[in-house]
Amino acid sequence: MVIGFPTLNILLYNITAGGDELYGVEPLSYYIKNLLLNWNGLAILATFSIMPFLFSLLFNNNNTKEKNVMEQQQKKKKTLIVILVPMYLWILIVFSRPHKEERFLFPIYPLLSFACAFSLDFFFGVLENIFTYNNTAAEKHTKYKKWSFISGTTILLSFGLISIFRSCALSVYYTAPLSIYQHFHDHILGKSSADIQEQEQQKYVCVCGEWHRFPSSFHLPSNKYSLAFLPSSFKGQLPATSFFIENEQQSFNDMNQEETSRYLKGGIDSCDYVVELIPDYSKIDQKHELPECLQYMSSHGKKHNEWNEMASYDFLDAEQTTGVLDRVLYLPWRGKRSGGPHKFAKYALFQKQ
Numbered sequence: 001m002v003i004g005f006p007t008l009n010i011l012l013y014n015i016t017a018g019g020d021e022l023y024g025v026e027p028l029s030y031y032i033k034n035l036l037l038n039w040n041g042l043a044i045l046a047t048f049s050i051m052p053f054l055f056s057l058l059f060n061n062n063n064t065k066e067k068n069v070m071e072q073q074q075k076k077k078k079t080l081i082v083i084l085v086p087m088y089l090w091i092l093i094v095f096s097r098p099h100k101e102e103r104f105l106f107p108i109y110p111l112l113s114f115a116c117a118f119s120l121d122f123f124f125g126v127l128e129n130i131f132t133y134n135n136t137a138a139e140k141h142t143k144y145k146k147w148s149f150i151s152g153t154t155i156l157l158s159f160g161l162i163s164i165f166r167s168c169a170l171s172v173y174y175t176a177p178l179s180i181y182q183h184f185h186d187h188i189l190g191k192s193s194a195d196i197q198e199q200e201q202q203k204y205v206c207v208c209g210e211w212h213r214f215p216s217s218f219h220l221p222s223n224k225y226s227l228a229f230l231p232s233s234f235k236g237q238l239p240a241t242s243f244f245i246e247n248e249q250q251s252f253n254d255m256n257q258e259e260t261s262r263y264l265k266g267g268i269d270s271c272d273y274v275v276e277l278i279p280d281y282s283k284i285d286q287k288h289e290l291p292e293c294l295q296y297m298s299s300h301g302k303k304h305n306e307w308n309e310m311a312s313y314d315f316l317d318a319e320q321t322t323g324v325l326d327r328v329l330y331l332p333w334r335g336k337r338s339g340g341p342h343k344f345a346k347y348a349l350f351q352k353q
Helices: 006-015 029-039 041-047 050-058 067-096 102-131 137-173 176-189 193-198 209-213 242-247 292-298 324-328
Strands: 203-207 225-229 273-278 307-316 344-352
Touching: 029 041, 029 102, 041 102, 041 137, 050 067, 050 102, 067 102, 102 137, 137 307, 137 324, 176 273, 176 307, 176 344, 203 209, 209 273, 273 292, 273 307
Parallel strands: 203 225, 203 273
Antiparallel strands: 273 344, 307 344
């Protein structure tokens, strides 16, 4: 084990057998789809930047002998190496790993922007030389400015419009978890601060399979409220919440094995609030279809109606919504309407009565 080099330790852990594979394996297409979702056509431009990058490194403009022009070319090469080489190395390392997550791409997002701009600039330069080959320098400059402005604006506006539709889709279809915890936060803060401080017992907000959509502890109004886990179909190692770390001995392992110490003692009986995603096809009389938290709420001698639904928000059911564009983009002419192509689940917050 290497001591004192956290980055190297992480790399060694992930590349050894039984490392990042323990946390899930995805095909290469996972990152390709992710880049297309977040960057649409710009992801393609950034990918093709390697061709003009190699061209710029291998070939010089031999038509000029001016010293300042040659210095500018050398400076441009150095800039390209410093910015683009780290991006290609990062892509090479991250794409080759079996475990893939969207956040692993975040460090190269600024570099992707530069790569897109570089590709556009290079291709516009090539087209300028093609279409203005027999023109004078002044004519070339005038035509190039006009053509590049029109073409560049059209391309960027098109990609920008797609990005707006994507952002709207994320806001309209997938923000239910944020809305639910914001509702919970505002509901508790609606009480007087004295009531919250005088509260002696710890209150628990319980989740099952929806633990990964909990936004942050900032959505819990005070240290008297804690996120708690109930057993679910997920059998990996759950994160340890700050409350349990401070008050109980927590076990950790590097094999992503289930740690039962993460689960709330007493189960559903110890919960004060429950957050669950409820598909629209769930039926109370069909237990096998019920989400896990609702199954707990209906068992152990408890009745489902002993819990009060405080709030619920629509959350797009990607599996039931068959149209790819309907899942990916917010299309105003299709919209979010009853009987439309979109199928929604209910993201609900329950309070024990």
